[in-house]
Amino acid sequence: MSTFEPFAMALRLAGVTVPQADLDVALKQLSVRYEPEDADNSFYAQVDVPVDNPVRAVLDLAERSGPALAAMLDDRRIGKAVLDIAFDYPHEGEAMSARLPAHAVAAIAGYGIDIEISVYLTDVEDDEEE
Numbered sequence: 001m002s003t004f005e006p007f008a009m010a011l012r013l014a015g016v017t018v019p020q021a022d023l024d025v026a027l028k029q030l031s032v033r034y035e036p037e038d039a040d041n042s043f044y045a046q047v048d049v050p051v052d053n054p055v056r057a058v059l060d061l062a063e064r065s066g067p068a069l070a071a072m073l074d075d076r077r078i079g080k081a082v083l084d085i086a087f088d089y090p091h092e093g094e095a096m097s098a099r100l101p102a103h104a105v106a107a108i109a110g111y112g113i114d115i116e117i118s119v120y121l122t123d124v125e126d127d128e129e130e
Helices: 020-027 054-074 102-109 124-129
Strands: 008-016 033-036 043-049 080-089 114-121
Touching: 008 054, 020 043, 020 054, 043 054, 054 080, 054 102, 102 114
Parallel strands: 080 114
Antiparallel strands: 008 043, 008 080, 033 043
8 A cells, every 4th residue: 555655745836926925925824935937027936835744734735725826826816836746766666656645635626736746766866976
């Protein structure tokens, strides 16, 4: 049975057209990145999501920020919202899987937030030193 144990999660927002302070107030949490994109008056923002208890963190994110995100996506103050969930793939691994609980997926998806799975090969630095 696979488990839901990401090593990192981040809410990534593209096409943000509101100032960072207003975004943070609306989301009821602080963004850790806020930087210009190629288009005028368009920004990329990121909110880190804790991974100590990842299912609870996803549910908390949905409860705290979901309604505001849905409203900002609807009126285009945000172009896209993606929850990026990062897993490590062991260097000597043959396969990996991770099950995202349906209630956590539904909580996020219900507000128009996409889910992206990122997989990173681990132990690369150890191999390069040998």
